[in-house]
Amino acid sequence: MTPEPRPVAFQASLRSLLDSPALSGNRKKLARALGVNEATISHYLHGRIKPSFEMLVGIANFFNVSLDYLVFGERPRLEAPEDPVGLRAQIRRAVVESSDLSGRHLDMFTRISRRLEAKIDDVARALAEETEGWGPVGFVTDSEAIGLEACITRMRIMTRMFQSDTQDGEPGAFFEVVSDNLRRLRPYQYLLYGERETWIPAVESFRELVIRSGFPGELSPELLQFRSLNQELVSSVCILDLDLPLIKRQEPILWERHQDNISPEGIWAYMSIERSDAQGGVTIEPLYLQSTLRQFNRDWADAKPL
Numbered sequence: 118m119t120p121e122p123r124p125v126a127f128q129a130s131l132r133s134l135l136d137s138p139a140l141s142g143n144r145k146k147l148a149r150a151l152g153v154n155e156a157t158i159s160h161y162l163h164g165r166i167k168p169s170f171e172m173l174v175g176i177a178n179f180f181n182v183s184l185d186y187l188v189f190g191e192r193p194r195l196e197a198p199e200d201p202v203g204l205r206a207q208i209r210r211a212v213v214e215s216s217d218l219s220g221r222h223l224d225m226f227t228r229i230s231r232r233l234e235a236k237i238d239d240v241a242r243a244l245a246e247e248t249e250g251w252g253p254v255g256f257v258t259d260s261e262a263i264g265l266e267a268c269i270t271r272m273r274i275m276t277r278m279f280q281s282d283t284q285d286g287e288p289g290a291f292f293e294v295v296s297d298n299l300r301r302l303r304p305y306q307y308l309l310y311g312e313r314e315t316w317i318p319a320v321e322s323f324r325e326l327v328i329r330s331g332f333p334g335e336l337s338p339e340l341l342q343f344r345s346l347n348q349e350l351v352s353s354v355c356i357l358d359l360d361l362p363l364i365k366r367q368e369p370i371l372w373e374r375h376q377d378n379i380s381p382e383g384i385w386a387y388m389s390i391e392r393s394d395a396q397g398g399v400t401i402e403p404l405y406l407q408s409t410l411r412q413f414n415r416d417w418a419d420a421k422p423l
Contacts, residue, residue, distance in 0.1 A: 126190030127173075128164055134180045134187075135162070151175045153367050156297035157267055165260050169370055257375070257387050257398050259290055264371050265357060265385065266294050268364035269303055273356040273413055276389070277310045277349075279319050288326055296330040299340060307343045308417055310350035316343070320423050344420035352388045354401070354409060359383040380406055 135143045135158075148155045151172060160166035168176065177187045257265075266272065272295075279289075295305065309316045320343050328336055361383045365372050378400045379385045386409055387398040401409055 125188060127168075127188050128162055130182075130187050130190050131176065132162055134182070147176065147179055150179050151367075152363075154267055154297050154301065156294045157264070157367070159293055160260070160263060166264050169368075171369065257400055261371055261374075262355070262387065262389075262398065263291060263294050264368045265359065265364065265375070266291065266298070266355075268360050268367055269298060269357050270360050270383075271304050271306075271358040272298065273306045273308070273358075274353070275308045275310070275350060275356075275413055275416070276353040278353065279309075279316075279323070288330075292326065292330075296327050296332065299327060299336075300332055302340060304340050305342065306417065307341075308413065308420055309343060309345045309423070310348060311345070312347055313345040313421065313423070316345050316423060343423035344417060345423050346416050346420040354386060354388055354413070355398070356384065356386040356409065356413060359385055375400065378403060384410070 135147070144155055144158050148158050151157075153172075157166065161168055161172075173184060173187060177184050180187075299305065307320075309320075324336060324341065327341065359379060361379075375385065380403055384406055386401040386406060388401060389398040
């Protein structure tokens with residue numbers, strides 16, 4: 118008889134650990150320990166991004182909890198030993214024995230670690246090849262785009278709408294990762310297509326949202342640039358300059374899935390679907406990356422600052 122699957126309680130477990138009054142400031146410390154940004158932790162909490170197995174292990178180690186508790190919310194039962202004196206004797210004996218076998222244990226530990234690393238890589242590749250939870254080949258979901266955007270060194274956006282970052286004066290789905298990148302001094306260039314006057318309120322609102330989100334100091338014009346060009350745009354395009362070591366470490370599954378469309382210089386781009394009833398976008402193949410960059414640079418030079 119097949120056992121019933123246990124319900125996953127990862128988000129609740131993580132929130133409980135982060136909200137513990139005895140462990141204040143955990144979100145920032147956890148992000149630093151995992152080598153990710155705080156926006157990624159927020160995405161984990163809200164279920165927008167699923168952590169890799171490596172990340173789950175890192176989170177469990179950080180809070181000193183079991184994977185069972187982290188994923189399923191199940192704490193192991195701890196029973197008091199019936200014979201504490203005998204237990205101490207066993208511990209002393211184990212310490213003595215381990216000191217005699219330390220070299221052999223170290224060799225065994227090294228071999229086990231190598232096997233585990235290889236297994237994790239295999240699992241990551243298998244997950245990257247699975248179709249469930251991912252879009253079709255060439256398609257990128259919003260959660261994937263957010264995960265990749267968290268690994269940029271620079272972002273260039275050609276758009277005729279603004280709903281992903283801000284909508285009706287409120288933060289959009291991508292606002293959190295954008296504001297986090299800006300705090301990390303990763304520059305954004307927005308090339309906005311259409312009449313200049315129609316963009317001014319949205320741009321001013323977006324700047325205010327960024328400042329209110331906790332941006333330290335003055336928001337530099339070089340860090341967040343807007344230009345407008347009064348002409349049509351067939352489809353919105355996002356061009357990401359990626360930090361390759363960071364994405365390999367922070368988002369190994371996304372790296373496995375999209376590496377064929379990332380240039381050797383770390384440039385990756387996609388055409389965004391900007392409709393209220395659709396999300397995500399379509400990856401731009403490397404063959405067309407250079408022409409996409411040329412169009413951005415040409416239009417950016419012709420556009421007027423906002």
